Amino acid sequence: DAGVTQSPTHLIKTRGQQVTLRCSPKSGHDTVSWYQQALGQGPQFIFQYYEEEERQRGNFPDRFSGHQFPNYSSELNVNALLLGDSALYLCASSLMASGTDTQYFGPGTRLTVL
Amino acid sequence: QQQVKQSPQSLIVQKGGISIINCAYENTAFDYFPWYQQFPGKGPALLIAIRPDVSEKKEGRFTISFNKSAKQFSLHIMDSQPGDSATYFCAANSLGADKLIFGTGTRLQVFP
Numbered sequence: 001d002a003g004v005t006q007s008p009t010h011l012i013k014t015r016g017q018q019v020t021l022r023c024s025p026k027s028g029h030d031t032v033s034w035y036q037q038a039l040g041q042g043p044q045f046i047f048q049y050y051e052e053e054e055r056q057r058g059n060f061p062d063r064f065s066g067h068q069f070p071n072y073s074s075e076l077n078v079n080a081l082l083l084g085d086s087a088l089y090l091c092a093s094s095l096m097a098s099g100t101d102t103q104y105f106g107p108g109t110r111l112t113v114l
Numbered sequence: 115q116q117q118v119k120q121s122p123q124s125l126i127v128q129k130g131g132i133s134i135i136n137c138a139y140e141n142t143a144f145d146y147f148p149w150y151q152q153f154p155g156k157g158p159a160l161l162i163a164i165r166p167d168v169s170e171k172k173e174g175r176f177t178i179s180f181n182k183s184a185k186q187f188s189l190h191i192m193d194s195q196p197g198d199s200a201t202y203f204c205a206a207n208s209l210g211a212d213k214l215i216f217g218t219g220t221r222l223q224v225f226p
Binding site: 004006031033035040041042043044045048055056058090092099101102103104105106107108 | 157
């Protein structure tokens with residue numbers, strides 16, 4: 001039973017560039033949430049996708065956008081990168097029918113913005 | 115009101131001892147309280163979770179104690195082992211909110 005997978009593992013970008021991160025949910029899950037975890041902090045909710053639509057959004061600017069595909073996988077896009085966007089980006093999956101409280105996290109993508 | 119406050123920031127425990135991490139919240143709409151364990155370079159792993167209809171939940175060496183009136187909950191790790199050394203996060207969620215609100219984390223070190 002495959003868990004949540006994310007790619008790439010690490011990424012280095014420069015200010016102003018754009019980045020796309022990818023996530024495949026745990027087998028049987030249909031909902032994907034994205035979180036940003038700055039060094040030494042707890043994860044912060046970015047947004048959640050279900051049925052290919054954004055259901056809820058945290059306090060993040062429009063530079064952060066996402067997409068969910070028919071196979072439930074998801075992408076996180078960040079435009080016009082800032083130094084402050086350097087963080088571990090986590091994807092979590094859940095099953096809507098059983099409530100989305102129980103979320104399982106992937107290993108994350110470490111983004112460094114220079 | 116959306117915050118979850120976690121303490122202590124770091125904790126050092128001897129092998130075999132009890133590790134206790136505390137969290138407090140303000141939002142009375144929260145109805146799901148999970149604890150996550152995170153090792154360096156890894157994503158958070160769900161450890162144990164509780165809902166407010168019970169005051170305690172135990173799974174192996176891990177126990178959550180929940181005090182609804184005080185709006186506090188805590189994680190107890192019995193017989194702490196060096197392999198338990200990690201960062202622990204409490205979190206909270208409210209029905210239909212879909213997003214987990216995390217505490218700031220506690221770095222636990224268990225020495226042999």
